Amino acid sequence: MTEMLIFERSRPGRRAYAQAPAAEDTIDIPAQFLRTDRPLLPEVSELQVVRHYTRLSQQNFSIDTNFYPLGSCTMKYNPRACNALAMLPGLANRHPLGPVSQGQGFLACMYELQEMLKAVTGMRAVSLTPMAGAQGELAGVLMMRAYHTSRGDHTRTEIIVPDAAHGTNPATATMCGCVVREISTGPDGDVDMQALKAAVGPKTAGIMLTNPSTLGVFERRISEIRRIVDEAGGLLYYDGANLNAILGKVRPGDMEFDVIHMNLHKTFSTPHGGGGPGSGAVGVGKRLEPFLPIPVVGKDDGGAYRWFSEEDLPHSIGRLSGFMGNAGVLLRAYVYMRMVGKDGMRRIGEFATLNANYLQARLKAAGFEPAFPHRRASHEFIITLKTMARTLHVTAMDVAKALLDQQLHAPTTYFPLLVPECLLIEPTETETREALDRFADAMIAIAEQAKVDASKVKGAPYTMPVRRLDDVKAARNLDLAYKPGA
Amino acid sequence: MSELPGELLYTEEHEWLRQEEDGSVTIGITDHAQAALGDLVYVELPEVGAELDAGDEMAVVESVKAASDVYAPVGGTVLEVNSDLADDPEKINSDPYGDGWIVRMQPNDLDESNTMDPDAYQELLDSLED
Secondary structure, rough: OOOHHHHHHHOOOOOOOOOOOOOHHOOOOHHHHOOOOOOOOOOOOOOHHHHHHHHHHHHHOOOOOEEEEEEEEOOOOOOOOHHHOOHHHHHOOOOOOOOOHHHHHHHHHHHHHHHHHHHOOOOOOOEOOOOHHHHHHHHHHHHHHHHHHHOOOOOOOOEEEEOOOOHHHHHHHHHHOOOOEEOOEEEOOOEEEHHHHHHHHOEEEEEEEEOOOOOOOOOHHHOOOOOOOOHHEEEEEEHHHHHHHHHOOOOOOOOOEEEEEHHHHHHHOOOOOOOOOOOOEEOOOOOHHHOOOOOOOOOOHHHHEEEEOOOOOOOOOEOOOOOOOOHHHOOOOOOOHHHHHHHHHHHHHHHHHHHHHHHHHHHHHHOOOOOOOOOOOOOOOOEEOHHHHHHHHHOOOHHHHHOOOOOOOOOOOOOOOOOOOEEEEOOOOOEEEEEEEHHHHHHHHHHHHHHHHHHHHHOOOOOOOOOOHHHHHHHHHHOOOOOOOO | OOOOOOOOOOOOOEEEEEEEEOOEEEEEHHHHHHHHOEEEEEEEEOOOOOOOOOOEEEEEEEEEEOOEEEEOOEEEEEEOOOEEEEEHOOOOHHHHOOOOEEEEEOOOOOOOOOEEOHHHHHHHHHHHHH
């Protein structure tokens, strides 16, 4: 059943008395600052509030309830231990402006997190301050610009972005005042080397490379790409959003990249999905080290931890957030990394890749078309339903909706744009073989259903709180406001 | 199979171009392009009088699936834009070669355009189908 808005349950004068503030809580506020009109809040009983939000939570589709193979998002299990330890009173109650001497435990965790990320990526220095992946990208490209500017080189304004990159890459380059030079991908999923050679030149500020790319394959000519861009005087940006696949196997620092951003909320498993909070920590090589965003955590001569800021890093691109990123997310990532350890990192990369390849092989055997059938998948893979769409008029979106009726979260649909009618499937390393088999069985059943009665698939979902939404009408006739009492 | 009027010129980026008797050209996106994008929900149009080079971003079409740039197939000056599309972007879906036109331009030099004839465009479409 569709849950009503809580405002629709509102009745004048109804109150949740247990939640009403005591008079003494407000007594210190001067009278001229107290509002006289009533706030436009729903007037409901406590039991109504409890039931409303409990029902909403039951309708929620989450990694805690179901398989969630949403490609590009790395929806893996968030270990409960990370939550529990990050919520320890000494960490949770620490005030960010408190004396450094009283926050040594937290600063030690952050220092060690920086060190572990350096070890995992092979980079020389790390800053934890970006609040999300997109802000990490912004920091990365701002550092690239700062590097060229510091050398008096003002002509390097072009950023090369392969068309298989994350969509945030060209957006970031544009935000930083650069011009995007898009280069194409070959039929095997690797960067078109001729297009790269034609794109580099004296204006090249650098390249932003997502590896493994959004096509779910590892860029095999990465060394050659590095050489071509480096010889043209450009810097190398590694979009580490897909780091899960290479964890413990290869390191961007060893590939001699200058900068990487990591989505700690994805690879190092803090709860995400729904808009944050996140963490887009950045790692840099020697050339960009002076420009790292502040603050970073360092040690003074006596071994005590402290914030390194403008005085220590005078060439820094500056601050990206009020304090140092999202402390709760950073702590969860820290606990996660400490728990899995060095061997665990390698096994994450191996099982993420194994699970994706197993699922791809099962679907391929059942007649589904992988977008790159001759390539081994990384942590995710793409199937294209273009044949089904052409012959049965059943689209990727129809199949995605039908999966919901099987209590499975849909994979990412229609992304990347390079592949028609595609599903981008990322099972992650935390799923059992049974869970993967159940997904494959559901896909096969839907494909069979499409052959027998396509309209059944096109009408899905049937069991969700709401049926198929008219997203075209929703976009054309935006109606987002609910005005209480209107 | 998408519709392909024989009197039009086409681009690799799936725009079409029609030469009008007064020397201007009308530009839109092809049936294949609208089908691939799906139901359009928003169209961003250039300013009348804008001067464009061939290959410049001329307009943006947005569907529930994706936003896509429309490139100028030829350099020139924008004479007129299809302002009906602001309220009815779906005209591009229902009539891509007619009511769904996007821009009318005064071209600088048609010989310099990045266009191909219908047969060549059909070949391109066939190669995408494989």
